[in-house]
Amino acid sequence: MLNFSLKRLASAIPTLFLLITFAFFLIRIAPGGPFDSERALPPEIEANLAAKYHLDEPLLFQYGRYIWQIVRLDFGPSFHYLDWSVNDLIIQGAPVSFTLGALALLLALMIGIPVGAWAALRQNRPADYSVMSIAMIGISVPNFVMAPLLILLFAIILGWLPAGGWEYTPSRMVLPVITLALPMIAYIARITRGSMIEVLHSSFIRTARAKGMPEKKVLISHALKPALLPVISYLGPAAAAILTGSVVVERIFTIPGVGSYFVQGALNRDYTLVMGVVILYGILIILFNFVVDLLYAWLDPRIRYDDAEVGP
Amino acid sequence: MKRMVGLLVLLTLAGCAERDADGELVRVPRLPVPVALELDEGGRPLFELLAEAQVLYRGNGEEPQTLDPHLAEGVPSANILRDLFEGLTTTDPDGRIVPGAAIHWDISRDGLTYTFYLDPNGRWSNGDAVTAEDFVWSWRRLVDPQTAAGYSRMLAPVANASAILAGDDDPANLGVSALNETTFQVLLDDPTPYFLGLLTHPTTYPVHRPSYEAHGNAHVRPGNLVSNGAFVLADWQVRARVELVRNLHYRDAANVIIERVVYFPFEDENTEFNRFRAGDLHWTFQVPSGQFRWLTENMEDALMVAPWFGTYFFSFNLTRYPFQENPDLRRALNLAIDRDIITERVSRFGEIPTFNLVPAGLPDYQPPVPEYAEWTQAEREAEALRLYLAAGYSESNPLTVELRYNTSENHRRIAVAMAAMWKQVLGVRTRMVNEEFRVFLQNRAQRRVTQVFRAGWIGDYQDAFSFLELFHSAHGRNDAGYNNPSFDRLLEQIAAERIPARRRNLMVEAERKLLADQVILPVFTYVSKRLVDPRLQGWQENVMDQHLSRHMFLVRKKDELSDSADPVDPPDQTPTESATPEPEEQHGNQAPEANGLSLSSAHPVSLSAPADRGQPC
Numbered sequence: 001m002l003n004f005s006l007k008r009l010a011s012a013i014p015t016l017f018l019l020i021t022f023a024f025f026l027i028r029i030a031p032g033g034p035f036d037s038e039r040a041l042p043p044e045i046e047a048n049l050a051a052k053y054h055l056d057e058p059l060l061f062q063y064g065r066y067i068w069q070i071v072r073l074d075f076g077p078s079f080h081y082l083d084w085s086v087n088d089l090i091i092q093g094a095p096v097s098f099t100l101g102a103l104a105l106l107l108a109l110m111i112g113i114p115v116g117a118w119a120a121l122r123q124n125r126p127a128d129y130s131v132m133s134i135a136m137i138g139i140s141v142p143n144f145v146m147a148p149l150l151i152l153l154f155a156i157i158l159g160w161l162p163a164g165g166w167e168y169t170p171s172r173m174v175l176p177v178i179t180l181a182l183p184m185i186a187y188i189a190r191i192t193r194g195s196m197i198e199v200l201h202s203s204f205i206r207t208a209r210a211k212g213m214p215e216k217k218v219l220i221s222h223a224l225k226p227a228l229l230p231v232i233s234y235l236g237p238a239a240a241a242i243l244t245g246s247v248v249v250e251r252i253f254t255i256p257g258v259g260s261y262f263v264q265g266a267l268n269r270d271y272t273l274v275m276g277v278v279i280l281y282g283i284l285i286i287l288f289n290f291v292v293d294l295l296y297a298w299l300d301p302r303i304r305y306d307d308a309e310v311g312p
Numbered sequence: 313m314k315r316m317v318g319l320l321v322l323l324t325l326a327g328c329a330e331r332d333a334d335g336e337l338v339r340v341p342r343l344p345v346p347v348a349l350e351l352d353e354g355g356r357p358l359f360e361l362l363a364e365a366q367v368l369y370r371g372n373g374e375e376p377q378t379l380d381p382h383l384a385e386g387v388p389s390a391n392i393l394r395d396l397f398e399g400l401t402t403t404d405p406d407g408r409i410v411p412g413a414a415i416h417w418d419i420s421r422d423g424l425t426y427t428f429y430l431d432p433n434g435r436w437s438n439g440d441a442v443t444a445e446d447f448v449w450s451w452r453r454l455v456d457p458q459t460a461a462g463y464s465r466m467l468a469p470v471a472n473a474s475a476i477l478a479g480d481d482d483p484a485n486l487g488v489s490a491l492n493e494t495t496f497q498v499l500l501d502d503p504t505p506y507f508l509g510l511l512t513h514p515t516t517y518p519v520h521r522p523s524y525e526a527h528g529n530a531h532v533r534p535g536n537l538v539s540n541g542a543f544v545l546a547d548w549q550v551r552a553r554v555e556l557v558r559n560l561h562y563r564d565a566a567n568v569i570i571e572r573v574v575y576f577p578f579e580d581e582n583t584e585f586n587r588f589r590a591g592d593l594h595w596t597f598q599v600p601s602g603q604f605r606w607l608t609e610n611m612e613d614a615l616m617v618a619p620w621f622g623t624y625f626f627s628f629n630l631t632r633y634p635f636q637e638n639p640d641l642r643r644a645l646n647l648a649i650d651r652d653i654i655t656e657r658v659s660r661f662g663e664i665p666t667f668n669l670v671p672a673g674l675p676d677y678q679p680p681v682p683e684y685a686e687w688t689q690a691e692r693e694a695e696a697l698r699l700y701l702a703a704g705y706s707e708s709n710p711l712t713v714e715l716r717y718n719t720s721e722n723h724r725r726i727a728v729a730m731a732a733m734w735k736q737v738l739g740v741r742t743r744m745v746n747e748e749f750r751v752f753l754q755n756r757a758q759r760r761v762t763q764v765f766r767a768g769w770i771g772d773y774q775d776a777f778s779f780l781e782l783f784h785s786a787h788g789r790n791d792a793g794y795n796n797p798s799f800d801r802l803l804e805q806i807a808a809e810r811i812p813a814r815r816r817n818l819m820v821e822a823e824r825k826l827l828a829d830q831v832i833l834p835v836f837t838y839v840s841k842r843l844v845d846p847r848l849q850g851w852q853e854n855v856m857d858q859h860l861s862r863h864m865f866l867v868r869k870k871d872e873l874s875d876s877a878d879p880v881d882p883p884d885q886t887p888t889e890s891a892t893p894e895p896e897e898q899h900g901n902q903a904p905e906a907n908g909l910s911l912s913s914a915h916p917v918s919l920s921a922p923a924d925r926g927q928p929c
Binding site for chain 2: 030031032033035036037038039040041042043044045048049052080081082083084088089092093148151152155156159162163164165166250251252253254255256260264267268269
């Protein structure tokens with residue numbers, strides 16, 4: 001197990017390196033630069049700015065310089081937010097996105113799995129159909145529709161919750177967390193239902209029932225665990241995405257997370273900021289996929305990562 | 313399916329929106345009604361009319377790029393910097409230029425030497441005196457190429473500034489000097505009638521040298537930033553809020569009523585609008601473009617629209633086919649546009665149709681109105697068609713043109729309307745190209761692929777030259793590629809002209825020439841538009857759209873005076889001079905000498921009160 005983990009983590013390094021290289025050159029291809037503005041800069045000033053940020057060097061030099069910075073965990077100065085470094089911005093924004101993302105994830109799991117399992121037990125009955133229809137709505141109503149509707153209802157008409165803004169208080173978090181969680185709840189419910197139905201038809205469940213095991217125990221200790229496998233594989237990338245914030249939710253609720261930096265950074269040609277959030281996202285994806293693999297081994301007795309022979 | 317569901321949900325919600333508890337229709341969010349304002353003999357609002365909490369919440373567009381006045385660009389940072397710092401001159405609520413850090417000044421007869429006498433009471437927020445030396449150092453820093461300040465050109469009129477900016481001279485040779493502790497002298501290369509106006513711009517503000525030297529680029533962080541304006545930076549959370557509190561060392565602190573200003577950045581205009589409707593903001597940065605009718609019907613008391621010092625226009629690329637050497641064709645396209653339709657049906661915020669580059673409303677400039685501006689639209693269209701045919705195009709041989717704009721719903725709608733007008737009047741085929749902003753800027757500057765493209769300009773200083781200089785053949789933003797030596801010569805004459813009347817005539821002549829050469833297609837004069845809580849007073853509309861928080865104050869709601877149920881401030885207990893604020897409610901930044909200030913001691917500082925936003929819809 002340890003051996004596997006070390007191998008996996010070691011293999012992450014070349015992946016990250018490729019990601020950084022690809023992203024670095026890709027953003028430089030975009031026309032326009034970080035210091036273009038409607039007010040033209042005098043050429044001398046432009047030259048000084050370029051020199052200050054080393055943009056006057058050949059691209060390969062800049063790339064080398066950047067890689068060396070990354071090795072020292074320095075993401076460099078932001079080209080747009082002149083008073084802050086990318087490290088500052090991520091340190092300020094990431095906890096906000098993590099908090100919201102983690103809460104949304106938790107909410108989605110707490111509702112999605114039971115609801116999905118419940119629908120599976122009532123397969124093709126009215127309860128199943130209504131749950132799945134609601135889930136379909138959850139998936140298909142985009143969050144840029146859902147968020148303003150929630151604001152309209154709860155903040156403006158009812159006046160129960162603030163219309164946006166950010167503090168670490170429950171009242172500010174409720175609406176963004178719900179907005180983030182809704183589509184996830186729906187996905188998780190659908191996946192859980194599907195795999196649960198499949199598991200319930202498999203022979204080991206029949207065996208368990210035949211042995212006279214109480215139905216509750218069959219469901220919880222035998223059926224649920226394997227039924228969660230597809231949910232887990234969905235959660236790997238989904239968790240990385242939700243923890244790095246959502247552009248839409250951040251815009252609509254004015255939340256200072258890191259999600260907007262993906263878009264703002266690109267629009268402002270804030271090269272270093274874009275790189276910073278891309279690397280953050282990359283690390284999270286790799287990390288969560290790794291965690292998914294470990295969870296798989298724990299949940300599914302057929303999967304083992306030891307050097308020993310793989311199961312029957 | 314997706315759409316239907318959305319529609320269904322919307323309809324359900326709209327249903328709730330229209331009925332309140334009594335089953336009555338409530339589409340209108342109730343704006344607070346302020347008490348009638350009365351002033352004392354000193355021109356200040358009567359104390360008992362002022363709201364309990366003088367905390368101002370302002371929406372402020374994008375996150376400010378920086379709070380270093382020398383590096384800052386853009387309106388959001390300028391708004392904050394005007395509260396934090398003060399230049400040699402500043403503006404009144406109505407936009408008039410009035411003494412700021414300098415209480416008065418002398419201008420030499422030739423208009424080349426300005427001597428500023430600083431207010432001896434001028435203090436930085438840490439108590440240091442604001443000295444002439446501070447300005448000398450700050451301005452040298454501004455023009456130093458190492459600083460790479462984007463707006464350093466603002467100081468170009470100062471002697472040697474251009475050479476220093478170009479790296480050919482030492483910043484120490486800038487034409488500024490400290491004659492003594494409080495006397496600051498500036499030598500100019502050319503008489504610059506708008507020079508005093510430039511000094512209200514954040515770029516020319518002083519920076520506190522010891523803080524800069526101690527903290528380097530981090531000198532603008534909360535805790536480090538020392539400023540000389542009416543407010544001081546208390547907190548700054550990126551993309552969440554910038555919070556200022558009253559600067560007790562400010563030279564005119566006695567007349568600042570607002571205790572705290574919180575600026576919120578918004579990336580989305582609808583979000584800001586929602587926050588205003590929910591009562592979280594007193595002042596918005598903008599107004600959602602599609603909501604004009606709703607706003608005029610339902611929030612008329614809050615909607616503030618006023619002419620602004622900017623023009624929305626399109627430019628022709630004069631260096632390429634089909635517009636190169638083809639002024640008649642350009643004129644035809646210009647005349648075929650019905651500005652009234654665009655402002656009344658498309659942009660719809662009371663923009664003012666125009667045929668000029670320089671907005672009307674400058675005190676000493678009368679834009680030369682071209683003769684076709686006086687015609688009826690039908691006459692203009694007939695002339696447009698005549699010119700179009702004369703240029704060799706016809707129904708069977710129509711012009712195909714590319715109309716380029718940067719991605720934005722409003723620009724798109726205007727472009728669609730223009731394309732339709734060209735089609736209808738002339739039969740022109742228009743291909744619309746929208747581009748992301750920076751791609752658009754680069755294409756404009758390169759002049760290789762552009763034909764007709766959106767432009768727009770908000771004057772940096774209150775002078776027609778701020779617009780005209782854009783079309784100098786060597787100007788960095790002359791994206792039209794206009795290159796007329798006689799126009800360039802006019803601009804150079806204007807810069808050197810010492811007699812105001814003659815200078816004005818030269819500027820009129822320059823604009824007339826530019827319009828005659830048909831370089832641009834002006835559409836309308838911008839308006840500033842925002843929502844303002846009716847309780848927020850003390851400010852006025854002005855053409856430069858500069859609104860300093862220190863002039864503003866919040867008055868009580870009308871029912872607050874008569875309603876004795878107000879739990880926080882029983883009205884029978886009229887506060888007097890002796891009613892000093894509760895010590896535990898004093899803000900951390902309050903210094904003991906605060907008690908000597910007439911207003912701060914007079915009105916209870918209830919900063920501990922929660923961010924009260926008591927106006928649910």
